[in-house]
Amino acid sequence: MFPEAGTGYSYEDCMATADWLMAQTDIRPTVGIVCGSGLGGLADTLKDQVAFNYKDIPNFPQSTVHGHAGRLVFGTLKGRPCVCMQGRFHLYEGYPVQKVALPMRIFKLLGVETVILTNAAGALNEDFKVGDIMIIKDHINMPGFAGNNPLVGPNEERFGVRFPCMSDAYDRELQQLAMDVGQDLGYGEFLREGVYCVVAGPSFETIAESRMLHRLGADAVGMSTAFEVIVARHCGMRVFAFSLITNQVVMDYDSEEKANHEEVLEAGKQREQQVEQLICTMVTRIEHNNNYA
Ligand SMILES: O=P(O)(O)O[C@@H]1C[C@H](O)[C@@H](CO)O1
Numbered sequence: 590m591f592p593e594a595g596t597g598y599s600y601e602d603c604m605a606t607a608d609w610l611m612a613q614t615d616i617r618p619t620v621g622i623v624c625g626s627g628l629g630g631l632a633d634t635l636k637d638q639v640a641f642n643y644k645d646i647p648n649f650p651q652s653t654v655h656g657h658a659g660r661l662v663f664g665t666l667k668g669r670p671c672v673c674m675q676g677r678f679h680l681y682e683g684y685p686v687q688k689v690a691l692p693m694r695i696f697k698l699l700g701v702e703t704v705i706l707t708n709a710a711g712a713l714n715e716d717f718k719v720g721d722i723m724i725i726k727d728h729i730n731m732p733g734f735a736g737n738n739p740l741v742g743p744n745e746e747r748f749g750v751r752f753p754c755m756s757d758a759y760d761r762e763l764q765q766l767a768m769d770v771g772q773d774l775g776y777g778e779f780l781r782e783g784v785y786c787v788v789a790g791p792s793f794e795t796i797a798e799s800r801m802l803h804r805l806g807a808d809a810v811g812m813s814t815a816f817e818v819i820v821a822r823h824c825g826m827r828v829f830a831f832s833l834i835t836n837q838v839v840m841d842y843d844s845e846e847k848a849n850h851e852e853v854l855e856a857g858k859q860r861e862q863q864v865e866q867l868i869c870t871m872v873t874r875i876e877h878n879n880n881y882a
């Protein structure tokens with residue numbers, strides 16, 4: 590049923606990739622960042638950059654989606670050593686779910702302690718607007734109900750336990766930090782919190798599917814993040830994630846709206862600066878505030 594589960598993603602494979610990277614740069618990141626669709630600009634703001642194209646990194650998948658540059662960028666953000674994925678992998682690109690989330694294990698082996706993930710998502714919550722930033726407090730892994738969980742396969746104890754807890758997946762202190770930073774930056778009007786639901790994609794939702802997800806308790810829907818979060822938590826890293834609301838999901842048969850990737854990228858462009866500022870300030874405060882560190 591899962592032919593590729595457990596092959597090519599061993600501890601030794603991940604270690605080989607991490608060793609290769611550490612031999613190319615002296616930067617030892619403690620924060621790892623994953624940039625969602627159209628949100629890759631943050632990587633360009635890192636200082637003292639050392640960047641790798643995914644195609645040059647051993648065992649690494651390739652980005653195939655417009656808006657995902659396919660570069661792993663090491664550098665510093667306000668003096669703090671970071672590694673930033675400028676582009677991520679999705680189930681709909683044809684990768685097994687284990688491969689989609691593989692970079693989290695590389696992060697761990699590089700020394701990353703805190704992971705910050707971003708994504709573009711459609712709003713199911715009717716109070717949300719395009720341009721809102723939704724701090725993710727929990728997720729629903731829809732493909733997971735059909736067996737698409739990145740931890741399927743033999744468990745590697747050196748990464749984590751067989752049955753990891755997920756009720757604390759999204760670090761509450763980091764959520765509070767994001768709220769505080771957002772308020773300080775004057776982002777209160779477009780800062781929200783909510784539940785993210787991942788679907789496999791690449792087709793956007795039908796109206797019936799959207800209504801169902803909304804009734805199940807999801808505030809936003811997307812095609813990523815939850816798989817990475819599961820693997821990051823399995824190996825003991827702290828996780829913070831947010832969605833940029835790029836479109837209102839169509840839930841009305843009379844609507845003329847049609848979801849499309851171009852509007853997703855455009856919404857990313859419009860909020861790029863605030864997204865970067867939020868992450869950058871959070872990273873600084875994680876470093877300097879022991880309550881959050
Ligand atoms: O990588 P993310 O989750 O930000 O990308 C979202 C989901 C699809 O890949 C794409 C749809 O426009 O944006």
Ligand SMILES: Nc1nc2[nH]cnc2c(=O)[nH]1
Pocket residue numbers: 709710711712788790792793794810811812835836837838848853
């Ligand atoms: N599944 C899904 N992913 C998205 N990514 C950005 N917007 C959407 C959306 O409306 N649905």
